[in-house]
Amino acid sequence: MTAPLPPSPRNRGEGIGEAFVTIDAYKRQAAEHAVALVEDGMTLGLGTGSTAAHFVDLLGHRVKRGLKVAGVPTSEATRARAERLGVPLIDLDRQPSLDLTVDGADEIDPQLRLIKGGGGALLYEKIVATASARMVVIADASKRVATLGAFALPVEIARFGAGATRNLVEALAAEAGCSGEIGLRMTQAGQPFLTDAGHYILDCAFGRIAEPEALDAALKQVPGVVENGLFLNIADAAIVAGPEGVVVLERPNDWGPA
Numbered sequence: 010m011t012a013p014l015p016p017s018p019r020n021r022g023e024g025i026g027e028a029f030v031t032i033d034a035y036k037r038q039a040a041e042h043a044v045a046l047v048e049d050g051m052t053l054g055l056g057t058g059s060t061a062a063h064f065v066d067l068l069g070h071r072v073k074r075g076l077k078v079a080g081v082p083t084s085e086a087t088r089a090r091a092e093r094l095g096v097p098l099i100d101l102d103r104q105p106s107l108d109l110t111v112d113g114a115d116e117i118d119p120q121l122r123l124i125k126g127g128g129g130a131l132l133y134e135k136i137v138a139t140a141s142a143r144m145v146v147i148a149d150a151s152k153r154v155a156t157l158g159a160f161a162l163p164v165e166i167a168r169f170g171a172g173a174t175r176n177l178v179e180a181l182a183a184e185a186g187c188s189g190e191i192g193l194r195m196t197q198a199g200q201p202f203l204t205d206a207g208h209y210i211l212d213c214a215f216g217r218i219a220e221p222e223a224l225d226a227a228l229k230q231v232p233g234v235v236e237n238g239l240f241l242n243i244a245d246a247a248i249v250a251g252p253e254g255v256v257v258l259e260r261p262n263d264w265g266p267a
Contacts, residue, residue, distance in 0.1 A: 014175055014193035014211075033059070035149035036113075038250035040064040042257070043111045043147045049077050052104055054137035055091055056112025057084040057130035060147050064111050069094025081107060083137050084130040085205050101140060110141040115160045115238070117152050117247050121260040122221050126163030126238030129194070129204050135236055138243050146244045150251025158187070158218035163194070163238040164211040164228060168201075171209050174233030178211060181227040187215040208235050 040063035047053065047068065055065055065087060072078065072095055079099040082088035091098055101107075112134055116124040123146065125131050138144045166174045171193065179191050194202040194210040201209055218224055221239050228237045247258040 014172055032149050032151065035250040036060040036147070037063045038255055039147040039149065039248045040067055040111075042248045042250075042255055043145055044068055044071060046109065046111075046145065047071065047076065047078060051078050051108040052099065052106075053078055053080040054107050054110025054112070054141050054144070055080040055082045055087050055096070056110065057082075057087050057134060058113040058128040060113035060149070061087065061111065062090060064147060065090050065094065065096065069096050072096050079104070081137055081140075083112065083133040084128070086128075087130075101137065105140060107137070107141040108143070110138045110144045111147060112138065112144070114146045114148050114152055114240070114244075114247070116154050116157050117146060117148060117244075117249070117258075118154055118157050118221075119261075121146070121244040121247055121258060122157060122242075123240035123244055124157050124160050124162055124238050125240050126165070126210070127160065129163070129202060129210060131163055131210075131238045132165050132204065132206055132208070132236045135240060135243070138240065143245045144243055146247040148247060148249050150249050150253070153249060156217055156219065157221055157239075158215045161212040161214040162218070162224075164213055165204055165206075165208045165235040165237070166211055167233045167235060168207070168209055170233055174231060175211055177231045178213070178228065178234065181230055182213065182215065182224060185223040185227040186219055187213070187217075187224050189213060189215040206235070 044067040114123040115127045
C-alpha cells in the first residue's frame with residue numbers, strides 16, 4: 010500500500026488585525042496604479058488572489074463608468090467576482106492573444122522571477138500570462154525577496170500516481186540543489202485541495218531556490234507534473250506598494266532570452 014502524502018508545509022495567512030489591514034491597503038495601492046494602465050478596448054488577463062481581487066474590483070468601477078474592456082479570468086473565483094462586478098469576459102480560445110495581464114505574486118526577486126500559486130490557480134495564471142503581450146505583477150512590499158524559496162513552491166500534479174510523482178519531484182529537485190518538506194495541499198475539511206482543472210498541488214518548502222531555471226527544468230522532466238509555480242521571464246514589470254510608497258520595477262533588459 011502506498012504511504013499517504015504528507016500534508017502541505019505551505020505558508021498560511023499574512024497576519025491579523027492591524028498588520029493585515031496595512032498589508033491589504035498596500036495591495037489596494039498597487040492595484041490602483043495597475044488599473045490606470047488599462048486603456049479602452051484592451052483585452053485583459055485577470056489574476057487570482059487577494060491582490061488581484063483589488064484590481065478586478067477597481068476595474069469593475071471603471072467599467073461602470075464606461076470603460077470598454079474584455080477579460081479572461083484565471084480561476085472560477087475570479088470569474089465569479091468579475092461577473093458580479095459587470096466586467097465583460099471572453100474565452101481564451103476565441104481571443105488567444107491578450108494585451109495585458111495583471112496578477113499578484115507570492116514572491117518577487119530582483120530579476121522579476123516569481124513564485125505564484127498560493128491561491129491554487131498557477132496553471133491557468135501561467136497560460137493567460139504567457140498569452141499576453143505584457144504581464145504586470147502587483148504586490149505589497151513583503152513579497153520582494155533577494156532569493157526565491159521562502160514561500161513554499163506550488164507544483165500542480167496529476168491525481169493519478171501522486172505519491173510516485175511526489176517522490177520523483179523530491180529526487181530531481183535535490184539534483185537541482187533544492188531539498189525540504191514536500192506535502193500535499195489540503196483543504197480545511199481535511200481533503201486534498203483540487204485546482205479548477207481537477208489537479209492536486211504539492212507545496213515544496215525548499216527554503217531557498219538558488220537556481221530557479223535549473224529547478225524549473227528539473228520539474229518539467231517529471232511526467233506527473235502539470236506545471237509549477239516558478240514564473241521565469243514572464244513578468245515584464247511589478248508594481249509594489251509599501252511603507253516607502255509605490256515603486257515600479259522593470260525586468261532587467263540583460264536577463265533572459267533575447
